[in-house]
Amino acid sequence: MESDASVSNGAGPVQEAKEETLSPEDLSEMLAEGTKEVHEKAENTQFVKDFLRGRIRRELFKLGSVALYYTYTAMEEEIERNKDHPHFAPLYFPVELHRHEALARDLEYFYGPDWQNQISCSQATQHYVDRIHQVGLEDPVLLVAHAYTRYMGDLSGGQVLKKVAQRAMKLPPTGEGLEFYHFDGIHSAKAFKQLYRSRMNELELDMETKKRLVEEAVKAFHFNMEVFQELEEMGKNIQEDVLDAGMPVHGAMGGDINKCPYYAAKMAASGGTAYACQLTMALLRHPTGQVLFATWFAALAGLAAWYLM
Numbered sequence: 001m002e003s004d005a006s007v008s009n010g011a012g013p014v015q016e017a018k019e020e021t022l023s024p025e026d027l028s029e030m031l032a033e034g035t036k037e038v039h040e041k042a043e044n045t046q047f048v049k050d051f052l053r054g055r056i057r058r059e060l061f062k063l064g065s066v067a068l069y070y071t072y073t074a075m076e077e078e079i080e081r082n083k084d085h086p087h088f089a090p091l092y093f094p095v096e097l098h099r100h101e102a103l104a105r106d107l108e109y110f111y112g113p114d115w116q117n118q119i120s121c122s123q124a125t126q127h128y129v130d131r132i133h134q135v136g137l138e139d140p141v142l143l144v145a146h147a148y149t150r151y152m153g154d155l156s157g158g159q160v161l162k163k164v165a166q167r168a169m170k171l172p173p174t175g176e177g178l179e180f181y182h183f184d185g186i187h188s189a190k191a192f193k194q195l196y197r198s199r200m201n202e203l204e205l206d207m208e209t210k211k212r213l214v215e216e217a218v219k220a221f222h223f224n225m226e227v228f229q230e231l232e233e234m235g236k237n238i239q240e241d242v243l244d245a246g247m248p249v250h251g252a253m254g255g256d257i258n259k260c261p262y263y264a265a266k267m268a269a270s271g272g273t274a275y276a277c278q279l280t281m282a283l284l285r286h287p288t289g290q291v292l293f294a295t296w297f298a299a300l301a302g303l304a305a306w307y308l309m
Contacts, residue, residue, distance in 0.1 A: 078136025
């Protein structure tokens with residue numbers, strides 16, 4: 001991965017943010033701490049656990065992409081509407097971050113040229129979309145919470161999901177069907193996330209507004225979980241073979257949390273490198289460990305980065 005990056009926010013290039021000393025009152029720290037519990041709940045929904053394990057029904061993956069398309073279209077419409085708002089303008093990175101066009105290409109790949117006439121917005125997704133539009137019209141500063149929740153996750157754990165989906169559904173190595181996860185305008189995800197956090201922390205917000213942003217980010221996670229739960233219900237009516245090409249989940253580990261990649265990611269993020277090495281060796285001794293190791297290693301790196309966000 002590159003050690004430096006140059007990105008733009010519509011006003012010319014800006015350099016990678018320097019390392020900064022964070023305080024508990026910095027917005028990025030408040031968001032990370034305030035969403036920790038709900039983030040873990042989202043990770044433990046059945047849909048996400050199945051996804052990480054590579055148990056992906058192609059039709060269900062397509063429906064998930066449809067939900068993302070409507071969500072990002074709404075969010076990016078409101079971002080465009082409020083791109084000059086003083087509490088959002090520093091976070092306006094359309095070239096680097098916007099996803100709805102990439103999702104449109106993914107949907108065309110899955111559904112064909114007539115894809116727009118074949119999709120519709122589900123009930124749970126519509127609730128999410130309605131909230132985003134409400135925020136954009138009535139209280140634009142709260143868009144920061146929605147952008148943080150989605151984009152930072154896409155640049156972290158989302159990269160793990162890309163690898164799992166490509167392997168499980170045998171998608172082309174050239175990226176068709178997974179353009180959502182590919183950020184052409186970002187050369188270093190680590191550097192960009194650092195820059196984004198720095199911009200967030202520089203927003204001139206009082207403590208009350210920061211607390212409202214944390215509350216809105218928690219709501220965003222709940223909206224995502226509602227979409228996951230809806231997809232789980234849809235999946236019950238989809239008769240399709242699934243592959244098991246991802247990461248082991250708790251149910252497949254005999255209840256041993258020490259074998260969980262999420263737990264390993266947290267340990268590694270906290271400096272538990274010795275633990276991570278031990279788990280790696282244990283995984284390689286597993287009968288299917290050599291097959292799973294590459295995916296697990298990528299997941300460990302991606303999820304550790306997300307926990308350090």
